[in-house]
Amino acid sequence: MRFRALFPLLLVLACDGQIGAPTDARTAPGSQSPGGPVSPSPRPDAPPVEAPPRPAFEFACADPGRADPGPSPLRRLTAEEFRRSIETTLGVQIEAELPPELRANGFENTAAAQVILLAHVEALADIAESVAQDVDLSGLARRLNVCTRPEECASEMIDQIGALLFRRPLRSEERSTLVSVLGAGENAEIGVRLAIETMLQSPGFLYRLEAPLDGHGIATRLAYFIWASAPDLPLLRAADEGQLTTDAQIEAQVERMLSDPRAQLGMRAFLRQWLELDRLDGLSRSTEDFPSWTQGLGADMKEETLRLFEAVAQEAGPLDAVHDANYTFASGRLAALYGFEPSSEAAGRWDLSDVPERGGLLTQGSLLTVGGSRASLVERGLWFLETILCGEIDAPNVDVVMEMGELMPGFTQRHYAEERLQTPACAGCHIQMDPLAFGLARFDGAGVYREQDTFGNQLRWDGELIAPGDSVGAPYDRVAELARLLADHPRVRECQVLKATQYALGRALVESDGCSLAQIRDQYLAEGRTWPALVRAIALSPSLRRTRAP
Amino acid sequence: MTRYAKILSRRTFLRGAGSVAIGFPLLSAMQTRTAWGAPSGSPVRAFNLFFGLGIPKEIQAEGLQGALEPLAPFADRFAWLRGVNLYEADGRGNNHFDGGGGVFCGVEPQSDSLSGGPSVDQVIKEACYGAQYPSAMIPTLAMGSFFRRSRLTRYVHNWNQQGAPAALPLESPQALFDRVFGSDEPTDDPDARRTRHRRSVLDGVLEQYRSWSGGASPLGPDDRAKLADHLDRLREYEQRAFPEPNDTPVSSCESGTRPGSLPLLHGQAPDPDGEGVDIELDEWVDWWRSMVDIYVLALACDRTRFGGVMFQSAGERIRLKGRYRYEGRDIYDFDDRRDRGRGGSGGCSHEFWHRYNRSNENPELRHHTHFMMAQLAYFLERMDGVQDESGGSLLDTSLLTISTELGDGNPHNLESVFHMVSRAGGRFQAGTFDVDVEGLDVYNTVLDGFGISERLGPATRGVQQISGLLA
Numbered sequence A: 001m002r003f004r005a006l007f008p009l010l011l012v013l014a015c016d017g018q019i020g021a022p023t024d025a026r027t028a029p030g031s032q033s034p035g036g037p038v039s040p041s042p043r044p045d046a047p048p049v050e051a052p053p054r055p056a057f058e059f060a061c062a063d064p065g066r067a068d069p070g071p072s073p074l075r076r077l078t079a080e081e082f083r084r085s086i087e088t089t090l091g092v093q094i095e096a097e098l099p100p101e102l103r104a105n106g107f108e109n110t111a112a113a114q115v116i117l118l119a120h121v122e123a124l125a126d127i128a129e130s131v132a133q134d135v136d137l138s139g140l141a142r143r144l145n146v147c148t149r150p151e152e153c154a155s156e157m158i159d160q161i162g163a164l165l166f167r168r169p170l171r172s173e174e175r176s177t178l179v180s181v182l183g184a185g186e187n188a189e190i191g192v193r194l195a196i197e198t199m200l201q202s203p204g205f206l207y208r209l210e211a212p213l214d215g216h217g218i219a220t221r222l223a224y225f226i227w228a229s230a231p232d233l234p235l236l237r238a239a240d241e242g243q244l245t246t247d248a249q250i251e252a253q254v255e256r257m258l259s260d261p262r263a264q265l266g267m268r269a270f271l272r273q274w275l276e277l278d279r280l281d282g283l284s285r286s287t288e289d290f291p292s293w294t295q296g297l298g299a300d301m302k303e304e305t306l307r308l309f310e311a312v313a314q315e316a317g318p319l320d321a322v323h324d325a326n327y328t329f330a331s332g333r334l335a336a337l338y339g340f341e342p343s344s345e346a347a348g349r350w351d352l353s354d355v356p357e358r359g360g361l362l363t364q365g366s367l368l369t370v371g372g373s374r375a376s377l378v379e380r381g382l383w384f385l386e387t388i389l390c391g392e393i394d395a396p397n398v399d400v401v402m403e404m405g406e407l408m409p410g411f412t413q414r415h416y417a418e419e420r421l422q423t424p425a426c427a428g429c430h431i432q433m434d435p436l437a438f439g440l441a442r443f444d445g446a447g448v449y450r451e452q453d454t455f456g457n458q459l460r461w462d463g464e465l466i467a468p469g470d471s472v473g474a475p476y477d478r479v480a481e482l483a484r485l486l487a488d489h490p491r492v493r494e495c496q497v498l499k500a501t502q503y504a505l506g507r508a509l510v511e512s513d514g515c516s517l518a519q520i521r522d523q524y525l526a527e528g529r530t531w532p533a534l535v536r537a538i539a540l541s542p543s544l545r546r547t548r549a550p
Numbered sequence B: 001m002t003r004y005a006k007i008l009s010r011r012t013f014l015r016g017a018g019s020v021a022i023g024f025p026l027l028s029a030m031q032t033r034t035a036w037g038a039p040s041g042s043p044v045r046a047f048n049l050f051f052g053l054g055i056p057k058e059i060q061a062e063g064l065q066g067a068l069e070p071l072a073p074f075a076d077r078f079a080w081l082r083g084v085n086l087y088e089a090d091g092r093g094n095n096h097f098d099g100g101g102g103v104f105c106g107v108e109p110q111s112d113s114l115s116g117g118p119s120v121d122q123v124i125k126e127a128c129y130g131a132q133y134p135s136a137m138i139p140t141l142a143m144g145s146f147f148r149r150s151r152l153t154r155y156v157h158n159w160n161q162q163g164a165p166a167a168l169p170l171e172s173p174q175a176l177f178d179r180v181f182g183s184d185e186p187t188d189d190p191d192a193r194r195t196r197h198r199r200s201v202l203d204g205v206l207e208q209y210r211s212w213s214g215g216a217s218p219l220g221p222d223d224r225a226k227l228a229d230h231l232d233r234l235r236e237y238e239q240r241a242f243p244e245p246n247d248t249p250v251s252s253c254e255s256g257t258r259p260g261s262l263p264l265l266h267g268q269a270p271d272p273d274g275e276g277v278d279i280e281l282d283e284w285v286d287w288w289r290s291m292v293d294i295y296v297l298a299l300a301c302d303r304t305r306f307g308g309v310m311f312q313s314a315g316e317r318i319r320l321k322g323r324y325r326y327e328g329r330d331i332y333d334f335d336d337r338r339d340r341g342r343g344g345s346g347g348c349s350h351e352f353w354h355r356y357n358r359s360n361e362n363p364e365l366r367h368h369t370h371f372m373m374a375q376l377a378y379f380l381e382r383m384d385g386v387q388d389e390s391g392g393s394l395l396d397t398s399l400l401t402i403s404t405e406l407g408d409g410n411p412h413n414l415e416s417v418f419h420m421v422s423r424a425g426g427r428f429q430a431g432t433f434d435v436d437v438e439g440l441d442v443y444n445t446v447l448d449g450f451g452i453s454e455r456l457g458p459a460t461r462g463v464q465q466i467s468g469l470l471a
Helices: A008-015 A079-090 A118-134 A137-144 A150-166 A172-182 A188-199 A215-226 A233-240 A247-258 A262-274 A297-314 A332-338 A377-388 A413-421 A424-438 A479-488 A490-505 A511-526 A531-539 B057-061 B066-077 B095-102 B120-128 B173-181 B192-213 B221-241 B281-300 B336-340 B350-354 B363-384 B439-449
Strands: A327-329 A349-351 A463-465 A474-476 B046-051 B078-085 B141-145 B277-280 B306-311 B318-326 B329-335 B399-403 B419-422 B431-438
Touching: A079 A118, A079 A150, A079 A262, A118 A188, A118 B192, A118 B221, A137 A150, A137 A188, A150 A172, A150 A188, A150 A233, A172 A188, A172 B192, A188 B192, A215 A233, A215 A247, A215 A262, A215 A490, A215 A531, A233 A247, A247 A262, A247 A531, A262 A297, A262 A490, A297 A327, A297 A332, A297 A531, A377 A413, A377 A424, A377 A490, A413 A424, A424 A463, A463 A479, A474 A479, A490 A511, A490 A531, A511 A531, B046 B120, B046 B363, B057 B066, B057 B078, B066 B078, B066 B363, B078 B439, B120 B306, B120 B399, B120 B439, B141 B173, B141 B281, B173 B281, B192 B221, B277 B281, B281 B306, B281 B318, B281 B363, B306 B363, B318 B336, B318 B363, B329 B336, B329 B363, B350 B363, B363 B399, B399 B439, B419 B439, B431 B439
Parallel strands: B046 B306, B046 B399, B078 B431, B141 B306, B277 B318
Antiparallel strands: A327 A349, A463 A474, B078 B419, B318 B329, B399 B419
């Protein structure tokens, strides 16, 4: 963001959280007790803000009949997709991993950012060799309905295994190459294993080659979207027979795939990326500052969120319920951190009917630990805005994101936020972030509920929800109210559509996706806003079923 | 586990070993496509040197003294361009990202993980070598000592034609050593049959990547380029797994051993919760120097001709502690936590840049800058200690572009962003140039110096060559 000489001093003073901060801690202003009016709107005489808030993406469609499917960049299998694909196709579980993926545009499967390192090539060579040795050739041949004796039908085996691994019939030049590798084996079985080792490192397996997009390409897109894995034989057979053309044919496959256990893994892959849940794997907190913290709580928080989404999906209710569900899933140590009473638990599921401060994603540790041990209000609000509401805000002219005003008696994060919201140069952006996080103020950086901070300040948790595109805000008086507002907010639903579609396509969304997205949203809303409805709407969309004409 | 033959000796450059000559283990395959007007007759080499947080223009105006003192010995070896702006890179994002991802490219990044175009070193590589760049050589070798990496534009500074990373920086001496010289696996695979099998498999794999990335492929140009990149990595792997008999080491590459582990927080969870890391000065300097030694050895052994070196990523957050001495003098007793009066992110040196005030002395910022420049200077010294094919030092014959992410760290502007360009074999003039130009003008003038007509930046933007920079 280019610095413009507009109010430079004001920006420095106003946005670093220092305004109003006393030089002497004992000269604090008045109480921060609840009940005071919320006044997040900028002053009427505020000058135009430099970075007006906006939705990250508009659902705009001038001509629904001409939906542009958008670009289709070449995608490599992610490390997770690679591993699951080997399980699906060859039935071999591997322990070795490819190098971790880079997170870009909010997801790990963004095609444009996929790099290939020497470390990938090294790992692929080792894994391919190991898998080719371990695969049960006879069992695989029976599954593919070819003869089980390589010495009698090696060439046919190559064709069938190739079609399974490449997710389409082999091209003639690929077949020639693999047959020549076959000849390098001392006998037919060794030759077939060498050919498998070759296939697992080949572009036909590692990359999703769509030249052009046909039924096999659609089968591949569906499988990696819904299962994060390769198509199975019924799906490939449908592609072979041209049975992935009509809406009804695709819907039938989607229904079948959603009832398969792999759908749960696919959903988890999406959620992990969307909500950045992998950051929780190694999460730690100082036990000096958080005495109730124990190692492994981060992983438990991740599981809590995943299980909540799964439960909502399994109950076939609207996904909105993840925001105001009155139950959760907590391990014993997580329940202890949250202060739950044991009587409300059954098989890891906790009834929150009598726990008014908890319920829904907002009150889960996975979200509450955003913002670090200091529970930064601005970081929480920004994450909330970008991840749950799909909003976008330009960076500040002054990089003050991490600089928090000093907390002390009379000075809470809320105090500094109120100051920002009264300062025209800051309010334009912060009004979109800070009030979202007001409702979380009673949860510390480990997700523990408290009503006073360590300085004895009473913590307010009332605020106002102003989502991108809203002309007026909706006030709330506690986090439960905020959760209910979110569960009913159209922007939250649109954001679910945006995130799932971006994940399905493996690329950043562009303006021309507007028509396709509008169709997906409308179908999703019309069919009850369930996870299956969202998957079905994306699977039927032009973005997934077509590519741009060359 | 992959088994590599030794393609070069396990030994590394001994610190303080003095001047060495470039080794030519693979030279027959390494000729530049054309001379490209190289006055020295040296092969074309280009490296981007990045440091974090920037140097305010008021400190640059003081010359190579004070905070910039460590660069003074190199005054006549570089063009120092004061007044280079990166406005064309200045987009909607935080300028740590726009500047970090825009420097060396001159334009705004496309996203948190893609630059807006290729970096200048990669344009030179493509123009001067293209497909003739030998597969035995590492295409682009990047290394750095850094901790903050929430997004690629903080720490990647070599970008290919598609704007994707040309290399990710290696972060430890061990990883760098292994990348350059291969791992410590046995030289020979005892199982000849297995070796033969792997060779056949690799041939089959290579053939398919050639086919899908070649001119007859049904894929579009960007997709083919992606597969061509994979093919490059496969060829590199091939060189390591199946070396040719004439890939032998030379004397200059035979000193030292693979580095052991050093006590520094690297390779662990970086920048936890964005709150910065504590780091001891002496440990860090040891670590950095070890990395530099291996990197320069890679150049001395001609293992690569393009790459990047980084000391601290864009928007780095560290809390430095330790006594800093320079040429026998005490410069400062660093303790950022003490100086900032707090821990966490607020206790990081980053805050001295946030609070830079041109009217004040800003002593902590100056001390940190001096320290960073001393680390860069160590790299330059080592480069100067290697004689290349022409008899000149690598420092003189290579293109070294030194830059950073910001101008003034208080408003986070991209105005007067520090830029130095080496003479690159006599292509460019040394000296101080006070200019008011875009980074694109610098990079495009550099391309002119190499006789390359390709331009960085928007096609509609005219050529604005920097007066006096070309020799």
